[in-house]
Amino acid sequence: MYRVLRSLLITIMIGLGMSTRGAFGAKHEVGGSQGWELSTDLDSWASAQTFRVGDQLVFKYTKGLHSVVELANKKEYDACDLSNALSSLSDGSDVVKLDKPGHKYFTCGTMGHCQGGMKLKVKVLSTDEKASPQASPSSTSSSPTISSAFYAYPPSYIMMMGLISAILLLLRW
Ligand SMILES: [Cu+2]
Numbered sequence: 001m002y003r004v005l006r007s008l009l010i011t012i013m014i015g016l017g018m019s020t021r022g023a024f025g026a027k028h029e030v031g032g033s034q035g036w037e038l039s040t041d042l043d044s045w046a047s048a049q050t051f052r053v054g055d056q057l058v059f060k061y062t063k064g065l066h067s068v069v070e071l072a073n074k075k076e077y078d079a080c081d082l083s084n085a086l087s088s089l090s091d092g093s094d095v096v097k098l099d100k101p102g103h104k105y106f107t108c109g110t111m112g113h114c115q116g117g118m119k120l121k122v123k124v125l126s127t128d129e130k131a132s133p134q135a136s137p138s139s140t141s142s143s144p145t146i147s148s149a150f151y152a153y154p155p156s157y158i159m160m161m162g163l164i165s166a167i168l169l170l171l172r173w
Contacts, residue, residue, distance in 0.1 A: 025054030025098075030120060036061040036068065038113055042120045050131045051122045055098045057106075063092030066118070067109040070096070077105035077121060080114035101126045 028049055031040035036059040051057075059068045067090040071077045076084060088109055089096075098104065107119040125131060 025052065025056060027056045027058055029058045029060060031060075035059075036066060036108070036118075038066075038108075038116055038118045040118075042118070046120060046122055049122075051098055051124045052129075053098055053101055053124060053127050055124075057096040057098065057122070059089070059094040059096070059106075061092055063090065065110065066113065068094045068096070069107050069109040071105040071107060074103065074105065074121070077107065077119060080107065080119070082107070082109060082114070085109075098122070098124045100124065101129070 028051065030036050031042055031045050034040040067088055069082055069088045070086040071082070072084055072086055075081075090109075096104075096106075101124050103121060103123055105119070105121050107114040110118075
């Protein structure tokens, strides 16, 4: 009789284990408290972050003043060439999911803002890839950020695992 329940629980556990990373990826608010603005030092902000598959970028800015344009490659990014843009968002609170490893390039679509430095490139690591060490340890001016591991295993998930383990124990499995 317990067999069905048992296999159901095991299925749930495996399912949770596989979906956790994606479901609870970190949210990176671009530019920190300053947001997606022309004056934000986006390079410094990005270098203090670790981006992983399943994480999200949240662009917050004054609607109408800026936008979020994704560029296809480094060449277009360096040249501020928006003619082949992959996508464009302009809601003022735009979420971009990082769904695969590799580089992603963003800029603002407002005339002159890309040239003015309103651009962001992120390197997205796979879920278990080790973050590369900072280029120079002396140049850490930004405040430390919360580890993405914290987001990967939130309390609710641990509680859920505990509950399932308890049930399994009760069933003398
Ligand atoms: Cu802008």
